[in-house]
Amino acid sequence: MLVQGSECSIVVKTSHREIDIPYSDETLREAVEMLQEEASIEGDGVCRGLRKSGGAKGCIVTPLTLGTAPILLYLAMGAVGSPVFVPETKNLFKYLLTNTPLEDTEHFHLIQDRGGMRNEQLAMSNERKIYEYCRVQGFELRILREETIKLKLEICGVCAPMYYPNTDTFIWEAGERFNGDNVTYRINGQEYTNIYGLTLLSKKRGGTITELWIKRSLQHGSEIPNDIEEIVVTAKLLRDKYEYRYYGTFRITIKKLVLISDETEVNATGAVISPLRYYITGGVQADVFTAGEETIP
Numbered sequence: 001m002l003v004q005g006s007e008c009s010i011v012v013k014t015s016h017r018e019i020d021i022p023y024s025d026e027t028l029r030e031a032v033e034m035l036q037e038e039a040s041i042e043g044d045g046v047c048r049g050l051r052k053s054g055g056a057k058g059c060i061v062t063p064l065t066l067g068t069a070p071i072l073l074y075l076a077m078g079a080v081g082s083p084v085f086v087p088e089t090k091n092l093f094k095y096l097l098t099n100t101p102l103e104d105t106e107h108f109h110l111i112q113d114r115g116g117m118r119n120e121q122l123a124m125s126n127e128r129k130i131y132e133y134c135r136v137q138g139f140e141l142r143i144l145r146e147e148t149i150k151l152k153l154e155i156c157g158v159c160a161p162m163y164y165p166n167t168d169t170f171i172w173e174a175g176e177r178f179n180g181d182n183v184t185y186r187i188n189g190q191e192y193t194n195i196y197g198l199t200l201l202s203k204k205r206g207g208t209i210t211e212l213w214i215k216r217s218l219q220h221g222s223e224i225p226n227d228i229e230e231i232v233v234t235a236k237l238l239r240d241k242y243e244y245r246y247y248g249t250f251r252i253t254i255k256k257l258v259l260i261s262d263e264t265e266v267n268a269t270g271a272v273i274s275p276l277r278y279y280i281t282g283g284v285q286a287d288v289f290t291a292g293e294e295t296i297p
Contacts (some may be wrong), residue, residue: 010060011111012071018111021062022177028058028112028131029079030161056110056131056157059279064147064176066237066248070288072151073097073250075137076202077286078105099284102156102204107133110155111164127142131157137205141252144197144215149178149235156205178235178250186232187224192216195224198233200252202284210280212257218274228257230277246270256282 011020011030064072078100110131139153186193199213212231216224230253237248257278 005234009113010062010102011076011113013109014071014106015182017071019068020066021060021068021072023149028056028060028110028155030054030056035143044114055159056134056155059109059152059154060284061150061152062088063150065177068247069178069250070095072146072153073286073288074110075106076136076151076153077284090261095288097288099202099208099210101208102135102137105135110134112161121153129161130164131155131161133157139202141200142197142234143183143199143235147180148181149180167175176237176248178237178248178286183233183235188229190222200254209244212254212278212280212282214276214278216274216276224276226259230255231257251287253287254280254282254284255279
């Protein structure tokens, strides 16, 4: 495999828009196969190898911001229906997402830009590559207290990367980042304050398999049940640290969870942050609210 380097900026390009997502970490690369040609039987012939591109592989890890959360969750999960205007909410729009299989999600393009980095050699090369017709074959949404909420997208593609002309100006989607401190958890209608964080994992190749890891404190709050009918995770953004008003929200609703294993360390002393592993037998959906008149493409 040819690793293109992690010090890059990533642009998501759909049929409707192009945005530069906040950089966190990425290992997007070109998968390369070698076609071997054996030497002839007679003489001292040599073996030859022919390079064949296998498309795009790797992952992108990026924090969720007010501007990028809708499109990143949309690419990860897929969409159902059309955007719905929510009245009396200052021009907010709601978009219904659902965890759909790989075959049902939309294609998109990824542009890898190495031209804007601080490294002088990379800046001189001003190299841009585009990976066309990519899809998300799995994702991981991680929410932890005192940390930025991050989304990891497992990328797959069939087209070899091509050089992309350095002529377009992309939209930088800044905005505040969602944080794990402004997240509420409701399980079977009851709010739990002893949850330290959770990780939602989904694999879509050959069917959708989804798990949820819940980290909770054992010494504070109610114990989480083994069978969960519904868990609702709501992440909000503060408009200003001096104003307790929220803007920008996404809500993950997960139904019908069954406990697989309890990963608690039995010999631990003091406060314990212990993970529970659940298998999701029902559905996963997200409601995304964005400010202004712009909707998810």
